[in-house]
Amino acid sequence: MANSPHGGILKDLYIRDEPIQAALQAEAETLPYVTLTERQLCDLELILNGGFSPLEGFLTEAEYTSVVENVRLPDGTLWAIPIYLDIDRAQLDKLGVSVGSRLTLRDPRDDQPLAILTVSDLYQPNRETEAIKVYGANDQAHPAVHYLYHNTRDTFVGGKLQAVNAPQHYDYVAIRRTPSEVRALFKKLNWTRVVAFQTRNPMHRAHRELTVRAARMRHANVLIQPVVGLTKPGDIDHFTRVRVYQAIMPKYPNGMAQLSLLPLAMRMGGPREAVWHAIIRKNFGATHFIVGRDHAGPGKNSQGEDFYGPYEAQDLVLKYKDELDIEVVPFQMLTYLPDTDEYMPVNEVPQGTKTLNISGTELRRRLKTGAPIPEWFSYPEVVKILREANPPRDKQGFTVFLTGLHASGKEAIARALQVALNQEGGRSVSLLLGETIRQELSSELGFTKRERDINVARIGFVASELTRAGAACIAAPIAPYDEARQLVRQQISKAGGFYLVHVATPLEVCIKNDRAGVYQRAINGEIKGFTGIDDAYEAPDNADLVADVTKTSISQIVHEIILLLERDGYIGDR
The missing domain is CATH 3.40.50.620 (HUPs)
Structure with a gap:
């Protein structure tokens, strides 16, 4: 025979009595609720279905401390990993949650109530002790330790669970x-x-x-x-x-x-x-x-x-x-x-x-x-x-992200690069110009630092989705702030190739090339917070290519970008 469950009894918390289950469903809709994180959802499913037997809920402080320190639950049963529900104290206070409260736990994917938690404990963890005792070192190179410090909220909530619904899966x-x-x-x-x-x-x-x-x-x-x-x-x-x-x-x-x-969340x-x-x-x-x-x-x-x-x-x-x-x-x-x-x-x-x-x-x-x-x-x-x-590079998507001052020539480079990539063939090519994005995606935004960062983040999101789909994306915003550009690099690099091109045309040339006269209006004080005049442009120090249209022709700059893409196998034969 197969082994008996850990602790002797399989703690399957799903209720087969329809009237009781219906009553819990109705109660869950009336209670304060929290929406679970992806890890909490995995933990909850395995508590409810008995995979984490003998656990019947999230650990109380005494249980958490015993598992961390002794690899055991307080009754002596062997248990190796602390399973806890972490929630921000501010959120708990807003919901009015205290010991004795009942709290609905909802699925982050479809908002369905999954369980009701009867709160028996609210406590703060000792993250350093958990890192050392459970994972062997207080070293954030460890993914679980990094998660502990950067993703877990400040208050742990312990208590037993009552199942309301099983998480709904649509795959396999x-x-x-x-x-x-x-x-x-x-x-x-x-x-x-x-x-x-x-x-x-x-x-x-x-x-x-x-x-x-x-x-x-x-x-x-x-x-x-x-x-x-x-x-x-x-x-x-x-x-x-x-x-x-x-x-x-x-x-x-x-x-x-x-x-x-x-459905386990590994540590x-x-x-x-x-x-x-x-x-x-x-x-x-x-x-x-x-x-x-x-x-x-x-x-x-x-x-x-x-x-x-x-x-x-x-x-x-x-x-x-x-x-x-x-x-x-x-x-x-x-x-x-x-x-x-x-x-x-x-x-x-x-x-x-x-x-x-x-x-x-x-x-x-x-x-x-x-x-x-x-x-x-x-x-x-x-x-x-x-x-x-894992398609080869010539089937993967990439983004060329051109950044520089207004009228630096980055839009002309972007358009010429679009033509070159269309001529190359093999994938669709999308062009995201700064003014176009401002009109189509960010028309409600102004030009504060926060609003500029939001605009760049939106461009990064669209570019990452195009990259993930295997397209070539050319983005050409001003993107004056380094932090925002770094976040875009991180996001897109997860989906495919990313190339940062700094179009470093001198300010005086940009002013000369500005036929619309916006620089002069900024100099006259008619426009406030204009990049290059009374708002800083943070030149990137990690650009894949630095270009200046006063020194290099647009066709040559495009050729150099093409060479970068060929070098890494995104286009052409390797």
Whole structure:
């Protein structure tokens, strides 16, 4: 039989009694409410469906302190990661929330009431202690520590929950299963020994070999249970990853494996996280759990060293193996032996045997450049999906962001560049001129610093969406302030290429070229806060190209921009 849940009873909080559920639904509509963050939503779903058994709500201060300090709940039950509801004190005061209050928790996606929290505690966390005790270091290079300091609000709210509605998902509904549903599936399939596999990355042939090896060693079946909640910033989106998992499932022996998704918000907490993952898989009915090398590791700390040792997570899970009541299956990294066409744990490879491997960095390089990915590393079906999600540079979008004074020539450069890119072909080209955006998107804005920043942010948003869609975008606002430009760079760089071009035409030339006479009106005091006259222009110090139309022709400037794009593979042959 599959293991009993952690703590002995699966804490599935969903109510099957329709009158009671209807009464709670009606009450939820009358109560003060808060809208959950993405991480809180993930945590709530797993509390409500029993994935976080024995938790029945968000931790009180006593529970939080006990978990942080002792890796246990106050009653002694093993629990590794603090699960809390953080809300700004000002918001709580505005809502009139105090101990004893009932509070509706709403879904951020559709505003549906999901649960009612009976507040039993309001407290302030010790962030430094949590960072050190739970994640091993008070180092904001760790994503969970960074989140703790920059994303959690000032007050933690503890209390038990009553379920109102389950979060509504619209993706991969057939393979989103609660612990009760997974346990029922195991029963239906007559699975009594189940090895669970945790992943937040695409699976390749080594992962398939590892899980098959684990199942055969333990005479068990395999539950592939990938995380589809929050993972590490920069990870591949879960839609792409799930398509990969679906493509790899037919590669397992018939009847050996099942795929089920886990809406978990990972903390990348290494050893503590591995214990937490084992508890969750126990709640889902698994009897065995694979813990691999650097399980849930976040990478390098601020000193450039790994946060955790390669097998530190295995050691901590094994320390608690008797209490966990789920058998740990420790695995070392597998490597490929080309002479025998097989994968083998690195510690079992005979000395002198030829091995091959492709690192994550090398895989990303091959995807980016279109270089071949051999079948010994990954299946063609998987590579196809990854290539679709990671098209080569000449299929990706980019933005050329020209900044400079009014009448500096940036609009003429932008128009000429648009012509050159249209001539090049291969993608649509959009032109966002400063005056056009002012008329079409920002007509209500004035010219204060705040309003200028809002205007630039709007341009950045439109440009990032065009870039994400694979288009070429040319933006040419004045954008006088460095901070606003940096925010735009960060936003667009997540979607594709970004090139900052500073059109550094001298002010006196700009004044001379200004046929509309707005500079003269500003000099005469008729216009206030005009960039270059009585408001500063902060010249960028990180421009990809600096151009001056008094020294270089527009055609040459466009050519130099084209060369930048060709250098990075966005246009032309590499």
